[in-house]
Amino acid sequence: MRKTILILLLGIFSIQMSVNAQRYAFVDTDYVLKNIPAYQAAQEQLNQLSRQWQAEIEKIYQDVSEMYKTYQTESVFLSNEMRVSREEAIIEREKEAKIMQNKYFGQDGEMAKRQESMIQPIQEQIAAVIREMAKEEGLAAIFDKSSGVLYLDPSHDRSDQVLERLGHRK
DSSP states (O other), X not given: OHHHHHHHHHHHHHHHHHHTTOEEEEEXXXXXXXXXXXXXXXXXXXXXXXXXXXXXXXXXXXXXXXHHHHHHHHGGGSOHHHHHHHHHHHXXXXXXXXXXXXXXXXXXXXXXXXXXXXXXXXXXXXXXXXXXXXXXXXXXXXXXXXXXXXOOOGGGBOHHHHXXXXXXXX
């Protein structure tokens, strides 16, 4: 049902645009980003950090697993107080892992902050170039190809021009 409504709205929008002789274009922002070396470098740096932080977290979870296995093996020989103490230690170590996971990968975590500081300026630069092109060419709209459009005429693709204006040639 939603798909049908979307198709109808796009059809009406297309008819309205052709009646008013408005011009439009599209840009493939994924393509543009993949052809900007600064973006690729930022992505690689973020991937390295992610792998490093993930390894730290996995090490703690391995510790928890080993602690639990040892506890299971020795629990028969431990006093009640010792069992409770070991259980609390295991739970505490698992909490450390979850806290670290949230610190690095949570919504306001270190990864989100790094992505914002490294990638957002590149995205803002692209958006500014797109707005500038739209004004210069008198375009009514520029669609992002990666957002999912039903049909695109390749003659309206401005991805290479965006890269060129950003100083990056294919």
